[in-house]
Amino acid sequence: MTKCYICGKWELKAIVKPYVLYGESLGDFEAEQCSKCGEVFYNEEASRKMTDSAKKKGLWGLNAEGKIGQSGTTLDVRLPKRIIDFMDIKKGKPVKIYPESRSRIVIELG
Numbered sequence: 523m524t525k526c527y528i529c530g531k532w533e534l535k536a537i538v539k540p541y542v543l544y545g546e547s548l549g550d551f552e553a554e555q556c557s558k559c560g561e562v563f564y565n566e567e568a569s570r571k572m573t574d575s576a577k578k579k580g581l582w583g584l585n586a587e588g589k590i591g592q593s594g595t596t597l598d599v600r601l602p603k604r605i606i607d608f609m610d611i612k613k614g615k616p617v618k619i620y621p622e623s624r625s626r627i628v629i630e631l632g
């Protein structure tokens with residue numbers, strides 16, 4: 523058995539687990555899961571297969587960085603073109619905006 527990289531216990535078991543990115547499954551992948559803390563570790567081959575699957579499904583490179591802007595008395599964030607295209611977002615589309623925590627904002631398309 524292999525030692526868990528997180529909790530340090532010798533409790534890793536081989537499993538097959540689906541990996542979900544942006545709400546879409548990339549497939550099932552071989553992994554090891556710690557029976558003590560539940561952490562899942564994918565090996566390099568599984569990570570490479572996930573990357574290939576994400577690229578095929580158009581899910582690769584959708585994360586982006588930006589800055590808060592200002593428009594009058596309100597603040598705004600610009601959405602990158604690749605996210606607009608991926609989600610087929612149009613100007614005027616209604617959205618719901620709410621904090622998920624003090625460091626995460628959710629924008630739900632209506």
Ligand SMILES: [Zn+2]
Binds near residue numbers: 531560
């Ligand atoms: Zn563990």
